[in-house]
Amino acid sequence: HQRRNLEALKHYHRSLQLAPDHVKAHGNMGGILHSHGRVKEALAHYQKALQLEPDSVEAQNNLAWLLATCHDASIRDGQLAVTLAERAAATTQYKDVSVLDTLSAAYAEIGDFEKAVQWQEVAVGMAPEPLEGELRKRLALYRSGKSFRDEPLNTANP
Numbered sequence: 001h002q003r004r005n006l007e008a009l010k011h012y013h014r015s016l017q018l019a020p021d022h023v024k025a026h027g028n029m030g031g032i033l034h035s036h037g038r039v040k041e042a043l044a045h046y047q048k049a050l051q052l053e054p055d056s057v058e059a060q061n062n063l064a065w066l067l068a069t070c071h072d073a074s075i076r077d078g079q080l081a082v083t084l085a086e087r088a089a090a091t092t093q094y095k096d097v098s099v100l101d102t103l104s105a106a107y108a109e110i111g112d113f114e115k116a117v118q119w120q121e122v123a124v125g126m127a128p129e130p131l132e133g134e135l136r137k138r139l140a141l142y143r144s145g146k147s148f149r150d151e152p153l154n155t156a157n158p
Contacts, residue, residue, distance in 0.1 A: 027062055030062060069150035104138065
């Protein structure tokens with residue numbers, strides 16, 4: 001898995017050298033860096049993707065998730081996360097489980113646990129079986145008045 005991520009990072013880095021405005025490459029590179037705890041670098045790629053394609057639901061959602069849930073408090077910006085997640089949710093007509101999960105996390109980050117619970121309940125109701133358990137754990141967290149913190153899966157640098 002580590003080797004694949006290293007190869008993917010090299011691939012996206014090369015893609016961005018050739019086409020610096022490639023939105024998908026910025027988003028994918030941000031995702032790999034994020035999963036490895038390199039959140040400041042991930043933030044820059046997510047921001048660039050959103051700058052290049054302001055109406056991209058994926059870019060809005062990725063950046064909002066990081067801003068709402070990052071383990072590094074200096075990265076978090078709950079209000080901007082809510083703004084981005086609300087835009088993504090409206091665009092998807094409040095029918096995308098991932099976006100609603102992000103919206104809930106963003107509301108929890110700003111301390112609006114009522115809305116966090118409300119949207120997480122909707123997300124749980126729409127979630128496919130494998131994802132439902134994870135979403136229910138976050139729902140319980142929001143019901144107890146706590147925000148979700150996304151810990152990096154693998155902090156080894158790819």
